[in-house]
Amino acid sequence: MPIRPAVSWSSTLRLPKSSFPPRPSPADQGKYLQRCTDDLYERQSRERSAQIPFVLHDGPPYANGSLHIGHALNKILKDIICRVKVQEGRRVVYVPGWDCHGLPIEVKALEKQREKTKDGEHTLDAIGVRKAARNLATKTVKEQMKGFREWGVMGDWANAWRTMDKSFEIKQLGIFQEMVKKGLIFRRYKPVFWSPSSRTALAEAELEYKDDHFSTSAYIKFPITSIPEKLQQNLGGVQNLFAVIWTTTPWTLPANRAIAVHDELEYTVIRHGPDDLIIASSRVAQLSKLLFPDSSPELVAEGISGRDIQGSLYVNVLRGKDSEPQPVIHADFVSAESGSGLVHLAPGHGMDDYEVCTRLGIEAVAPVNDLGQFTASALPNNPQALEGKSVLDGGSGEVLRILGDKVLKVQKYKHKYPYDWRTKLPVIVRATEQWFADVGSVKDHALAALNDVQFIPTSGRARLESFVKGRSEWCISRQRAWGVPIPALYDENGAAVLTDESVAHIISTIKEKGIDAWWTDALDDPSWIVPGLDGSFKRGKDTMDVWFDSGTSWAQSKQQADVCLEGTDQHRGWFQSSLLTYTSASGQAGPPSKTLITHGFTLDQKGKKMSKSIGNTIAPSQIMDGSLLPVKSKGPVSQALGADALRLWAASSDYTRDVVIGESVLKFNHTALTKFRMTIKMLLGSMHQSARTAPLTKLDQIALTQLTDVMVEVNVAYQNFQFYKAVNAINKWVNSDLSAFYLEAMKDRIYCGDGGGVFEDLFNGLLKMLAPITPNIVEEAWDHRPEWIKSENQVHPSYRPLNEPVIDLERVAIDPGxxxxxxxxxxxxxxxxxxxxxxxxxxxxxxxxxxxxxxxxxxxxxxxxxxxxxxxxxxxxxxxxxxxxxxxxxxxxxxxxxxxxxxxxxxxxxxxxxxxxxxxxxxxxxxxxxxxxxxxxxxx
CATH class of the missing domain: 1.10.730.20 (Isoleucyl-tRNA Synthetase; Domain 1)
Structure with a gap:
């Protein structure tokens, strides 16, 4: 039938209509956040209360600063895991925690206290320090908790734990008591890493190694006063014999107590002027040029076995010419690859030196105080010459000046050196009285327990094992006020008392009085002394290493954790301390967690590690509000996509390596999230109740098949904790299969035909895939679903497993080919x-x-x-x-x-x-x- 061109047919079209906005409305985001976090967590906890839970144990963040992008990566990855498990039908238990003790919080609290005083000084006693630190940690925990929740992280926030909570401290002391009972805690005077800038001992996990540290290295000659008879026969009438050593720490020479050679090395004696010098044969040529560039030393004797040199005696002139001679001994670690082939041993300043010397009864001394300054005992005959001088700041130069002509050569030496990871200043090795945990007795059990652990990535296994294998003792005492006290008593002579009974009594007293009473009560208050202990005793002042604090957090859970997820640096930190304390005190044969997942660091778009000092940090809020993205127009359109923008970035990152974040990455994810919203809006507007009775076309069957396939792919990625693969699969499906193919092909049928299709199936499938990653948009889309769907009380996408059938086989017959x-x-x-x-x-x-x-x-x-x-x-x-x-x-x-x-x-x-x-x-x-x-x- 002919028609008039002027006729308009727009009123006869079925155009998609939906109340779902193209961009999130700030006014509505609060209610959606509440529903998809607190409400969802409470619901699954209540409805699945009879189930054995899936436990994700929180590696506690440190409560001393603002949240950064690394926090976002960590917390969001954890939340995605929990949401995947909720979808599977599991009851999830995730109780957040915080690490609240330790030096950084103490120092920061003191700085804030100093700012409040007029003269910039502070005179806080221990309890004042603890009060200031507790206030700071409490404030920081509240701020960080608020931030985590704004990111859509669900959990049992009402029962979040802090290492400074009384209940946590009592459990921690109970674990310490169990280790005491097993004989795994001991006190010893031995070298430890000591931070002069922090004035405390440090464990290996608290160190950073700087590759470009410069030390003063020197070749020194020590006069030999006596040699074994066999060596006398080889050397004949040698009069002025010296042992040549090389050291990169000349400041340790006042503590020298022995020189080491190796039994199987060959040594040579060369003559330079009046001096005869013992040097490893393989080093003679190089050292002759280095030490005596203007002359050629004379060969006196060669082919001397290190075994024949053993038993020689020499004098450390820093102790005085009349001081007791010191021995030349064998040590396995001596080599001729560098230096002179003879090693100066200061058992008070070296771990290996200590072990070798202790076996021979050689005393360890460390004439250095807590500030890293020489004490008067460094030079017994001239105490004032070194007393009070910093060993790291000019100390080596002062020692070399005093040695005078005994110094053969001084050079600057670039090498790897340990630094305090908090103050970023160098540490020293110094013998002090410290408390240690016996790792050697439990590490075989700990390593065996790791056989039952799944590591993601798999390289984490070797990394954690290497750290455990490399330890025999763990220095757990710290000389600070803000922490859990080591519950030890000391008699009048300084001897320590630490028994199962004494610790049990102290724990009961802390339960009664509170932990601060350890510092407020008189030092000799008898209420802390276990009945039956005779004599006068005082409480100690040391606190526990914060790694011991957080390492005992496994006691907060009633069962073994299913997953722990932290940064890869925690192989040497929290993963290790958790494993060692769990193996030592839990009474369980297995590991504290079934799966250990690690993520890398966050880098800027140039691949540099983010740092405040560099100025390349990104705040999570900048991703949420879109302020990092280039402005496309001057109009009022906001680029803020909320928490889902931050979450999509975290999910789309291959976290098993370092994660790059910058404008290009964020722009890509912003585009993807916008595409999700527009696609959801299109699906919502195209969902008609009549479609359920409309015939399913081959095109509909293709769409359902593609949906089935992508949901299988996404589910596998979620199960393998490969969230970035899930995001890639969803993006590809939305852009290619759904938008560019099915929705494009269906426009005619939607607008002009019967309005059929499988939009409801696609809508539900998309929301189920997005639920763990972008829960806010899912909650918002679910709220905007048509009223006829709301009336059916369908199960929420967050509660529906991805592996449930997409296709109702009673309604749809898919062509098998x-x-x-x-x-x-x-x-x-x-x-x-x-x-x-x-x-x-x-x-x-x-x-x-x-x-x-x-x-x-x-x-x-x-x-x-x-x-x-x-x-x-x-x-x-x-x-x-x-x-x-x-x-x-x-x-x-x-x-x-x-x-x-x-x-x-x-x-x-x-x-x-x-x-x-x-x-x-x-x-x-x-x-x-x-x-x-x-x-x-x-x-x-």
């Missing part, structure tokens, strides 16, 4: 689009409907495409499709080849044969008329 056909259809579709682009470039077409298609196919492929013959126009979004040889009688034509079963196919595009339907715009109508389908729909 369809999955195999899809790639060939997509190949043809890509070829058609490529040919259309050529035509579009020459301005011959605009819409893809302005073309007809002929597919020239191999015989094997033709059979496949014929099965979809009545839907190919819809699938390819063209006006007609023929499966036959192309005709050459056309105004224009373009083609593109594609892979097809049996060989290559060719897609030809031509001008449409018919006229444009004014309602649906397909070129399938007579001139000035509606097409048949549109006539039937509008009943013209």
């Amino acid at each position: 369809l999955r195999d056909d899809i790639p060939w259809l997509l190949n043809a579709n890509s070829a058609i689009k490529a040919a259309q682009e050529e035509a579009r470039a020459q301005k011959l077409i605009g819409s893809s409907l302005e073309s007809s298609v002929v597919l020239d196919l191999p015989s094997e492929a033709r059979e496949i495409f014929q099965r979809y013959g009545d839907e190919l126009e819809s699938i390819f979004v063209v006006s007609s499709v023929d499966l036959s040889s192309q005709s050459t009688e056309q105004a224009w034509q373009f083609s593109a080849e594609f892979d097809a079963p049996g060989g290559k196919g060719t897609a030809w595009i031509f001008p449409p044969r018919d006229a444009k339907c004014p309602r649906c715009w397909r070129y399938v109508a007579p001139v000035d008329e509606l097409c048949k389908r549109c006539k039937d729909v509008v009943d013209v």
Whole structure:
């Protein structure tokens, strides 16, 4: 029937309508955040209370500063894991925690206290320090908790634990007591890493190693006063014999108590002037040039065994010419690869030196105080010469000046050196009285327990094992006020009392009085002394290493953790301390966690580690509010996408390596999140109740098959903790399969046809995949679902497992061969689009409907495409499709080849044969008329 061109058919179209906004509304985000975090966590806890829970144990963040992007990566990864498990039907237990003791908090609290005083000084006693530190930690925990919750992290926030809580401290002391009972805690005077800048002992885990540290190195000669008889026979009438040593710590020479050689090394004696010098034979040539560049030393004797040199005696002139001679001994660690082949031993300043000397009864001394300054005992005959001088700041130079002509050569030496990771200043090795945990007795059990642990990435296993294998003792005492006290008593002579009974009594007293009473009560208050202990005793002042604090946090859970996730630096820190305390005191044979996951550090877009000093840090809030993205317009459109923007960045990162974050990365994720919102809006607007009774087309079946496949892929990625692979799969599906293919192909049916399709299935599937990653947008989309769906009380996507069937088999019969056909259809579709682009470039077409298609196919492929013959126009979004040889009688034509079963196919595009339907715009109508389908729909 002819129609008038002036007629408008827009009122007859079914345009998508949805209340879902293209961008999140700040006014509504609070309620969605509440629903998808606190409400969801409480619901699953309540409804699944009878289940054995899935426990994610929190490696506690440190409560001394603002949240940074590393915190966001860590907490969001943990939250994604918890949400995946909730989807699976598990009851999740995630109780957040905080590490609240230790030097950084104490120092920061003192700085704040100093700012409040007029003169900038502070005179706080121990209890004042503890009060200031507790206030700071309490304030920081509140601020950090607020930030974590704004990121959409769900958990049992009401029962969050802090290492400074009384209940935590009592459990920690109980674990310490158990280790005392097993004989794993002891006190010893021995070398430890000592930080003069922090005035406390440090454990290996509290060190950073700087590769470009410069030390003063020197070659020193020590006069030998006595040699064994066999060596006398080889050397004849040698008079002025010296042992030549090389050291990078000349400041330790006042504490020298022995010189080491190696039994199996060969040594040579050379003469320079009046002096005869013992040097390893392999070092003679190099040292002769270095030490005596203007002359050639004379060879006196060679082929001397290190075994023959043992037993020689020499004098440390710093102790005085008349001091007791010191021995030359054997040590396995002596080599001739550097230095002189003879090693100066200061058992008070070296771990290896201590072990060798202690076995021989050689005393360890360390004439250095807590500030890293020489004491008067450094030079017994001239105390004032070194007393009060810093060993790290000029100490080596002072010692070398005093040694005078005994110094053969001084150089600057660049090498790797330990620094205090808090103050970023160098440490020293210094013998002091400290408390240690016996790691050697438990590390075999600890290593065996790791056999049952899954490591992600797998390289984490070797890394953690190496740290455990390399330890025998753990220095657990610290000389600070802010921490849990080591519950030891000391008699009048300084001897320590630490027994199961004494610790149990102290714990009971702390329960009664509170832990601060350890510092406020008189030092000799008898209430702390276990009954039956005779004599006068005082309480100690040492506190426990904060790694011992957090390392005992496994006691907060009633069962073994399923997952622990922290930064890779925690192999040497929290993972290790947790494993060692658990093995020592839990009474369990296994590990504290079934799975250990580690993530890398956050880097800027140039690959540099983020640092406040460099100025390249990014605040999580900048990602949430979109302020890091380039402004596209001057209009009022906000680029803020909230917590989901931050979460999508974390999820899309391959966290098993260092994670780069910058404008390009954030722009990509911003685009993806915007695409999710627009796709959801399209799906919501296209969901009609009538679609449930509409016939399912082959195109619908293709969409359901693609949805099934992507959900399987995403589920596997979630199960393997490979969240970035899940994000990649979702993005690819949304952009290619859903938006560019199905939704594009369905527009005609949505707007002009029966409004059928499988939009409800696609909507539910998309939300289920997004639920662990972007819960806010899922909650918001669920709130905007049509009223007819709300009335059905469907299960929330966050509660529905990804592996449940996408397709209702009673409603949908999927062609079993369809999955195999899809790639060939997509190949043809890509070829058609490529040919259309050529035509579009020459301005011959605009819409893809302005073309007809002929597919020239191999015989094997033709059979496949014929099965979809009545839907190919819809699938390819063209006006007609023929499966036959192309005709050459056309105004224009373009083609593109594609892979097809049996060989290559060719897609030809031509001008449409018919006229444009004014309602649906397909070129399938007579001139000035509606097409048949549109006539039937509008009943013209």
